[in-house]
Each structure stands twice: as C-alpha cells, then as structure tokens.
Amino acid sequence: MFKHLNAVSGDPLLALIVAHQQDPNPKKIDLGVGVYKDDNGHTPILNTVKKAEAILLEQEESKSYLGIYGAAAFEPIIQDLLFGEGHALLSSGRIRSTQTPGGTGALKVAADFISANLKGARLWVSDPTWGNHKSIFDSAGVEVINYPYYDPATNGLRFDDMMAKLEAEVNEGDVLLVHACCHNPTGIDLQLEHWKVLTEFVKAKGLLPLVDAAYQGFGDGLDEDLAGLRHMAENVDNMLIANSFSKNFGIYRERCGGLSIMAESADEANAAFSIVGQAIRANYSMPPSHGAAVVHTIMTSPELKAEWKEEVAQMRDRINGLRAKLVAKLAASGVSKDFAFIQDQRGMFSYSGLTLEQVRTLRSEYAIYIADTGRMSIAGVSDDNIDYLCESIAKVVG
Structure with a gap:
C-alpha cells in the first residue's frame, strides 16, 4: 500500500x-x-499563568466540549486585546472572533475559508515570510505569491519595490497577508506610515487584508505593536486577523489562538462567521480548552491582568x-x-x-x-x- x-x-x-x-x-x-x-x-511559565491555573484547578467543574467556536466568553477577550477595550468597532457587530488551536489553527481555518468562498483569490506574502505560511495555504489550494520585503543590501525594508510589485500584479479580490509586528523571520516591521499607504492601496484595489498578529507585545508595547492593524481596520470594510497567545502568555504547548473576521455589516459578519464554523468543524471540530481558560482568567482579573502586562514588558x-x-x-x-x-x-x-x-x-x-x-x-x-x-x-x- x-x-x-x-x-x-x-x-x-x-x-x-x-x-x-x-x-x-x-x-x-x-x-x-x-x-x-x-x-x-x-x-518559563509566567507567574500569572501559574496563578490562573491554580484558580482553574480549584474552580473547573467539567471537561465537556466547548463547541465549535470555543468558549463564548473568550470572544471579547480576543477582540479587546487586538483593538483595545472600548474601541468603537467592537460595539458595531462587524467583528466576530473564534478561539483556535494557536495562530496556526487560525491561519488554517482562514485558508480553508478563502479557498471555499473567495474563488480565484491569490494570497500575497512577504519575501521572506514565516516558513509555514506557504504550506498552510498550499494545503487549502490557495495560490501563494511573494512580494518584495527584505533588502539584503541594506538589511532593511524594500517598501517601494513591494508597492510596485503589488500595484502591477494584484487582482481585485486577492488576499494580502501582512505581519502585524515583530516580522518573522526578519524582525523588520512596517511603520505606521507604511500601514497608511497599504490601507489606501487595499481600498483602491479591492483586496482582503489578512493580518498575522503572532507577537503582540514583543515589539514596542501591547497597543503600540498593533497601531497599524488598528488603523487599517478603522478604514477598510473587510479584514481577517489571526492572532496567537503562545508568545505573550508563554503557553506554546496549550495551542491557543484566535481568528477574527471583520465585514462591512453585522449581518455579513455573522454570515461569514457561520461559514468559518463549517471550516472549523471539518478541521478539528472544536478547540482545546485549557489555554483559553488561562487567558480568560488572567484577562478578567484586574490584578492578574496588570501583573501579566508587567511580565510581557519584562520579556520585551x-x-x-x-x-x-x-x-x-x-x-x-x-x-x-x-x-x-x-x-x-x-x-x-x-x-x-x-x-x-x-x-x-x-x-x-x-x-x-x-x-x-x-x-x-x-x-x-x-x-x-x-x-x-x-x-x-x-x-x-x-
């Protein structure tokens, strides 16, 4: 055989x-x-993670399934971290978020969603990008194309070349993958002025931005690192965001991440979210519980949340x-x-x-x-x- x-x-x-x-x-x-x-x-295991796990050990009452989207109470945790508490977009109903098995799980669900529902869409990724990006989207049948990014001559960013390539070759409906911060593997980030140019380009060309936010808090700060993402979200109609809790909570093996989908209206967001649920069901049925429960416990405790921010600052x-x-x-x-x-x-x-x-x-x-x-x-x-x-x-x- x-x-x-x-x-x-x-x-x-x-x-x-x-x-x-x-x-x-x-x-x-x-x-x-x-x-x-x-x-x-x-x-190391963060002190706040240890404290949260002690609370869970005492209070957890069941190991039953969570459901396709994970714990319902985890959705606002994902969104508050990405956009900041009280952001106007969060009350609009235009954003829906699901728990996933790490940022990789979020990207895989996004790839299947794009493949099944955005026919002919190609994915544009930086050259270089995280080594698993291509494998994930290839596995879903999405064509992956590189845009210029790293300049070995200057050890800097090739932004003009990047924009020239995109301007010449992207098609309406293509997907543009951008690293939110702490670019893996180069460490070279887009600055806010670059995000502003990209935002206008995405709008003019009718592209779908997919932002990979794996390292929030490891660059300049939890809010500072997502300034570009937030600017783009405030100025475009549609967006996908894959984020990871592995790094900033130090829970790598717990496989905790999130996929957020932003649409032009609440009705569109809910419709798209239901289809995301189908992709989840076909992939892994439902996400694991422990990592998200730890994050939720920390983020809903003012004392633990404040201590966690200090721990992230220490790592950064x-x-x-x-x-x-x-x-x-x-x-x-x-x-x-x-x-x-x-x-x-x-x-x-x-x-x-x-x-x-x-x-x-x-x-x-x-x-x-x-x-x-x-x-x-x-x-x-x-x-x-x-x-x-x-x-x-x-x-x-x-």
Whole structure:
C-alpha cells in the first residue's frame, strides 16, 4: 500500500534544534528555536499563568466540549486585546472572533475559508515570510505569491519595490497577508506610515487584508505593536486577523489562538462567521480548552491582568536590551560588518545579514546554531553566551 511513498525532508528549523541537542560542545548556542527563553536558556511559565491555573484547578467543574467556536466568553477577550477595550468597532457587530488551536489553527481555518468562498483569490506574502505560511495555504489550494520585503543590501525594508510589485500584479479580490509586528523571520516591521499607504492601496484595489498578529507585545508595547492593524481596520470594510497567545502568555504547548473576521455589516459578519464554523468543524471540530481558560482568567482579573502586562514588558525589555548589547559587543569585537540594524529590528527574530557560508562555519566550528537564511532568535542570546557569540561572529566575518 505504501511502497510507492518516498520520505520527505522535515522542517529545517526543527532539524537545527535536534542537531543542537545532539552537539556535545559545552559552548553550544541555539539561536534557531522560535520560543522565548530567559537568561538561563529556559522557557518559563509566567507567574500569572501559574496563578490562573491554580484558580482553574480549584474552580473547573467539567471537561465537556466547548463547541465549535470555543468558549463564548473568550470572544471579547480576543477582540479587546487586538483593538483595545472600548474601541468603537467592537460595539458595531462587524467583528466576530473564534478561539483556535494557536495562530496556526487560525491561519488554517482562514485558508480553508478563502479557498471555499473567495474563488480565484491569490494570497500575497512577504519575501521572506514565516516558513509555514506557504504550506498552510498550499494545503487549502490557495495560490501563494511573494512580494518584495527584505533588502539584503541594506538589511532593511524594500517598501517601494513591494508597492510596485503589488500595484502591477494584484487582482481585485486577492488576499494580502501582512505581519502585524515583530516580522518573522526578519524582525523588520512596517511603520505606521507604511500601514497608511497599504490601507489606501487595499481600498483602491479591492483586496482582503489578512493580518498575522503572532507577537503582540514583543515589539514596542501591547497597543503600540498593533497601531497599524488598528488603523487599517478603522478604514477598510473587510479584514481577517489571526492572532496567537503562545508568545505573550508563554503557553506554546496549550495551542491557543484566535481568528477574527471583520465585514462591512453585522449581518455579513455573522454570515461569514457561520461559514468559518463549517471550516472549523471539518478541521478539528472544536478547540482545546485549557489555554483559553488561562487567558480568560488572567484577562478578567484586574490584578492578574496588570501583573501579566508587567511580565510581557519584562520579556520585551529583555529582548530589546539583548539587541542593544549584541550590537555594542559586536562593534567592540572589531568585526568589519556594521550590525547596528539589529537594534532597529523588533521581536524575537533577526535577519543577521550573515551569509550561508558564515552560518555553516559558525555551526561546524563554533557550535552556534543559526538558520541557513541567517535568521537568529535573539531570545537565545544570554549574558553567559553573548561574549562567545560575538567573538565567534567576529572570527568568521572578519
């Protein structure tokens, strides 16, 4: 039955993690894994999550199914976090939100919704983008096309080229995927002025924006990171938003995310939401409970919510502080390349500007594990390894 099947290569980033785990070098550094780590290289459970879980352990009375859309009380939690409490859009009825198994689950449901209901729509994604975007939409039969984004010559944004490509080639009804903040994998974000240009373009061309908000709070702040998303939502008729609670609540394995759909009217939003429910039913029937229950418990407690915001700020400040330290220590090491751009990037990831040859030399000779693209996870840097890392980069780069 299966004799004709050939094995396929796995995710290269996952292979990188395994290679690091098996490396006996005591100085080895993992800058590939895409999870937050503290200075001890540990992915901690937030204090607020522990407190919420204790409450749930005491109060939870059932493990029955939640229903297709998850807990009804979770819908306003998703929306308040994305738009801010009291935002006018939230009382309009134009936005409906469902709990999903992580941001990946939200994107998969969005892909199936687009494939089944927006016939001929193509998905435009940044070059580069998160490695799983293409796989998710390919699996739903949606054509995926790249638009220019990262400029290796300047380690910056190719916004003019991006707009020129879109202007020349998008069709009415196409879907434009944009990272809300902390662009994965480059760390290079659209600024508010870029969002304003994109918003007008989306309106003029009749496009459907799909915003991937996986790292809210890890850039400049919970509200600051979504300023562009909120501007666009306030000025377009339709939008899809996939968001994740994995990072800013540190609940990666609990698989908690959300998919929001915004339509021109409340009736249209409800109709679209019912169809989203069909896609959910066909995919995983209904989402898991625990992660959403934890988030709901935190967000509905004024004390826990305030403490959680502080914990997010601490993670954000650590990452941004590491960026500044990395730039300073690389400069002090005498390296010939200017790495100042790393400090301007945001989020956990950085396109380091290292070449494939340099990355592989760092891996083979210094046990420093960075993706072949040069993408490194800033959260993997620590006070204990930063000197060795910068010295090694200086030796390899020259």
